[in-house]
Amino acid sequence: MNPQIVPIHRKESLREDGMLFVRTEGILDTMVKLPLLVASMIIVAAVIPIQSSFSSPRVLDLIIYPDGTTHVSSVIDVDPLVTDYELDLFGNTIDNFVVVGEDGFLLNTDVIGNSALIETFGSSVITIEYDIHDLVSKQGRIWTFSLDAPSDFTLLLPKNSVIVGMTNLPINMEIINDQNQLTLSVGDTEIDYLFSTTPIISDPIVSDTLTPQTDYLTYALVGGVVAASIAGIAIVIRSKQKTAKPEQVQQSTQKIETVTAETIFKLKPDLREDDKEIVKFIANNGGQALESELRKKFLQPRTTMWRAVKRLERNGVIVIEKKDLQNLVKLRKDIEEEEEE
Amino acid sequence: MKTLAIFTIFVLISGVAFTSSANNAYAQNDPSILLRIATQADKQILNQLDRSYGDSIPSKIQTLYEKGHTSVESLKNSLSDNIEQAREDFLTAMKSFKKITRMISEPIAESKISAYTSTPDRDFSSELDRLEKHVQNLKKISEKHNSEINFEEIDNLINEAHIQIDNRTDNTSEIIDKLKDLIHSIKKEIRESASHGASDRIKQFVDKQLKNIEEKLTRALDAGADETQIDNAHKLIAEIKILISENDIDNAKMVFHDLHKLVKNIVRSVR
Numbered sequence: 001m002n003p004q005i006v007p008i009h010r011k012e013s014l015r016e017d018g019m020l021f022v023r024t025e026g027i028l029d030t031m032v033k034l035p036l037l038v039a040s041m042i043i044v045a046a047v048i049p050i051q052s053s054f055s056s057p058r059v060l061d062l063i064i065y066p067d068g069t070t071h072v073s074s075v076i077d078v079d080p081l082v083t084d085y086e087l088d089l090f091g092n093t094i095d096n097f098v099v100v101g102e103d104g105f106l107l108n109t110d111v112i113g114n115s116a117l118i119e120t121f122g123s124s125v126i127t128i129e130y131d132i133h134d135l136v137s138k139q140g141r142i143w144t145f146s147l148d149a150p151s152d153f154t155l156l157l158p159k160n161s162v163i164v165g166m167t168n169l170p171i172n173m174e175i176i177n178d179q180n181q182l183t184l185s186v187g188d189t190e191i192d193y194l195f196s197t198t199p200i201i202s203d204p205i206v207s208d209t210l211t212p213q214t215d216y217l218t219y220a221l222v223g224g225v226v227a228a229s230i231a232g233i234a235i236v237i238r239s240k241q242k243t244a245k246p247e248q249v250q251q252s253t254q255k256i257e258t259v260t261a262e263t264i265f266k267l268k269p270d271l272r273e274d275d276k277e278i279v280k281f282i283a284n285n286g287g288q289a290l291e292s293e294l295r296k297k298f299l300q301p302r303t304t305m306w307r308a309v310k311r312l313e314r315n316g317v318i319v320i321e322k323k324d325l326q327n328l329v330k331l332r333k334d335i336e337e338e339e340e341e
Numbered sequence: 342m343k344t345l346a347i348f349t350i351f352v353l354i355s356g357v358a359f360t361s362s363a364n365n366a367y368a369q370n371d372p373s374i375l376l377r378i379a380t381q382a383d384k385q386i387l388n389q390l391d392r393s394y395g396d397s398i399p400s401k402i403q404t405l406y407e408k409g410h411t412s413v414e415s416l417k418n419s420l421s422d423n424i425e426q427a428r429e430d431f432l433t434a435m436k437s438f439k440k441i442t443r444m445i446s447e448p449i450a451e452s453k454i455s456a457y458t459s460t461p462d463r464d465f466s467s468e469l470d471r472l473e474k475h476v477q478n479l480k481k482i483s484e485k486h487n488s489e490i491n492f493e494e495i496d497n498l499i500n501e502a503h504i505q506i507d508n509r510t511d512n513t514s515e516i517i518d519k520l521k522d523l524i525h526s527i528k529k530e531i532r533e534s535a536s537h538g539a540s541d542r543i544k545q546f547v548d549k550q551l552k553n554i555e556e557k558l559t560r561a562l563d564a565g566a567d568e569t570q571i572d573n574a575h576k577l578i579a580e581i582k583i584l585i586s587e588n589d590i591d592n593a594k595m596v597f598h599d600l601h602k603l604v605k606n607i608v609r610s611v612r
Contacts, residue, residue, distance in 0.1 A: 067464030071471060081550070083597060096475040104485040105542070106535040119594070121539075122546040129478060131471050140446030162385045163378055165439025169428055173374040192439050196385060 058125075060153035061302050064161075066195075068136035068143060069095075073129050073303050080124040087116045090147060091134025098129050102310075125310075127303055146190045154302065156181045157193060165192030176299075259287070259331050264317055267335060274298075275312055282318070282331055291320075291327035372420055375431040379413045382438045393445050402441055409437030465513045469502050472520055479524070479531060488534035495523055540590045547585060547597055551578055554604050564611040574603050 059075035070090075078085045092114040099107045099116075101123035108119040120126060136145050142164070145155070152171065157163070157180045167190040172183040182191075261283040265276060281297055282289045289297075295305045309329055312318045316335060321328045386406060390398055398406070412434035419426035476495055483490045498520045505513040555578065562571050577600040584593035 065464070065467035065471060067467040069467060069471065071474065081553075083546075083594070083601065096471065096478075098475070098478050098482070100482060100485075104481065105538060106482045106486065106531060108532075108539065121543050122549075129475075131475075139443070142442045142446045162381055163435075164382045164385050164389075164442045166378070166435040167432075167439075169431065170374060170378065172371065173378065192442050194385070194389075194442070196388075 057151045057153075059302050059306055060149065060151050061156075062135075062147075062153060063156040064136060064145060064158055066158040068133070068138060070132050070135045070145070071129070072132055073127075073301065075125060075127050075303055075306060078120050078123060078126055080120070080122050083119065083121055085118045085120045085126065087118060087128065088150075089114045089116055089130070089132070091132050093133040095131040095133075096129070100127050102126070127307075141194050142192050143194065144190060144192050146188075148188050149184065149186050152183065152185050154181055154183050155191075157191075158195070160195050161193045162196045163191055163193050166190070259283070259333060259335055264331070264335060268315055268317060271315065271317070272311075275308055275315075275317075278308060278312065279317060279331070282329060287333075288328060288330040290323070291329055294329065372424060372427060375427060376413075376416055376420055379416055379431055379434045382435060383410055383413045386438050386441055389442070389445055402444055405437045405441050405444075409434045409441070412437065463514070465502070465506050465517055468517055469499070469506060469520075472517070472524065473499055476524060479527060482535070483527075483531050486531065486535050486538055488531055490527055490530055490534070492527070495520065495527065498523060536590075540588065543590055543594065544585055547581060547593060550597070551581065554578065554600065557604060557608060561607050561611050566607050566611045570603065570607050570610075574600060574607065577603065 057074045057076050059073070061073045063071040063073075065071070072090065076085075076087070089111070094111060097109065097111055097116065099109050099118050101107050101120070102125040103123075107121075107123065107126065110117045116128075118126060118128075135147055136143055138144070143161075147153075156176065159177075159179050161180070163180070167188070168185065170182045170184055174181045261276070261280045264279055264283070265271065271279070278294060278298065281294065285293075291305060291309055294300075294309070295302060298305065300308070309318065309320060309327065312329075313320055317332060319330050319332055321330060386409065390402065390406065394402075412430045416427055416430035416434065419430055476492065476499065480492055483492075498516060502513060502516045502520060505516055554574070558566075558571050558574055562568070577596055581593050581596050581600065584590075584596060
């Protein structure tokens with residue numbers, strides 16, 4: 001049933017007071033594209049957490065040595081249009097302070113107290129490394145690490161250390177070379193640990209018997225959004241069927257194309273050997289892998305792997321996409337076409 | 342139209358709620374780690390109590406331990422069906438254990454870890470590890486700058502320090518200090534070498550920025566900015582160009598800072 005459009009110039013449709021009435025039911029359909037509206041809403045909602053993480057350190061990795069000194073490694077986005085960047089350090093007893101720009105060149109720095117003035121001059125990403133003696137204190141046998149972190153961070157505890165007190169929840173824990181590595185969230189963190197003669201062994205009973213907790217709320221919300229989207233699509237299809245002739249919908253099946261590592265090496269013969277290994281792994285993994293998977297596979301620190309991935313991106317070998325707040329690294333399918341051009 | 346409006350609002354609300362909940366989901370990749378940490382802490386605290394008090398644990402500490410241990414037991418159950426309760430149990434347990442460790446640790450004043458400690462318990466192994474890591478960084482930077490610095494002496498000293506630490510000899514301290522001095526001088530060499538490359542980068546940056554600034558000044562003049570200030574800015578630009586052509590980068594940087602401040606004021610005055 002198409003809504004009948006009544007010409008507004010018909011005299012009989014005018015009331016005595018001379019007011020005009022126009023049918024508005026079709027206006028929204030014709031002026032606003034519903035799928036576009038829905039997509040915009042979802043994009044706006046999805047962008048909120050990305051915006052909130054802007055301007056904080058992109059990577060922050062801490063390593064505590066057995067003597068309590070902590071190595072800080074951080075990657076920060078900076079404004080490429082300004083000459084310098086003032087960085088707040090986590091204390092004022094700093095050693096081995098080094099800052100490099102995105103191209104790996106050393107940047108001039110001036111450390112005064114617990115802040116550092118870095119001459120960035122056009123760099124958009126800087127990598128900072130230093131050792132600090134202010135984050136860990138010791139009382140008797142107990143060592144206490146405390147930090148008000150500006151972003152989520154990883155903390156590698158010394159070998160044979162056992163956590164015996166904690167003020168907040170860890171996001172994740174991994175065991176790397178017999179050392180506990182915690183991923184912790186932004187804000188105040190205080191961790192007490194002591195050194196044990198018993199080595200750290202992950203409890204097999206614990207890890208085998210416990211299944212990850214099902215977050216029903218998340219599933220409900222995901223289900224809600226999916227249901228809403230399906231309902232929206234159904235409404236759009238139905239309204240289109242009512243107003244227009246049925247169109248033949250062409251369903252294009254997505255063909256998953258992957259580029260082989262050999263093809264990439266032929267096209268990009270100048271790739272570094274370690275980068276080639278990463279490319280091989282991604283190619284064997286179906287053409288994509290999370291950056292965290294790459295770190296685990298190649299046992300590389302976060303900053304090193306991040307640099308390698310950025311290098312591959314600059315070389316046009318991969319693209320980086322965000323997936324659940326993680327970096328998903330994909331081999332470029334159009335690499336051959338681009339090289340031919 | 343009403344259906345469409347309701348639907349749109351629903352999508353927006355669910356979308357926002359979904360993305361907010363994504364943070365919660367991310368905040369606990371694998372909840373079983375909570376139990377792993379708490380169980381390890383429980384065992385460790387029990388060992389400490391045995392070692393410190395044997396069978397005569399003070400009642401206050403005993404109560405705290407029971408509270409912590411009960412929370413660990415509760416955590417085992419709550420993990421499978423109530424994540425919020427599990428988080429609460431974890432924090433209760435870890436806070437109780439924290440209090441116990443404070444109470445049983447020797448009554449020694451809390452001390453920050455000193456940067457240049459010369460006490461007998463100086464951990465040379467950790468110090469050497471950090472220096473080695475720093476040297477690796479310097480090698481990469483040196484390579485990037487093609488500075489052709491010879492790291493052989495440093496590498497030899499590092500090897501020697503490792504041997505001294507393994508053999509627990511007395512002169513490790515001297516070697517470490519010598520290594521630090523050597524690293525310091527190498528770092529200086531790298532800085533000198535890097536300054537040539539840095540000059541080119543700074544020149545490029547300043548050239549690009551001066552063009553932007555000149556455009557800004559033209560717009561500010563059209564918008565009625567103070568002509569004297571605009572003239573001053575142009576004088577500074579001319580000065581920078583001369584300094585850059587003379588390769589006097591340090592002074593060019595200083596004048597550029599002044600210019601940057603002045604341009605900010607000019608732009609602010611016409612807003």
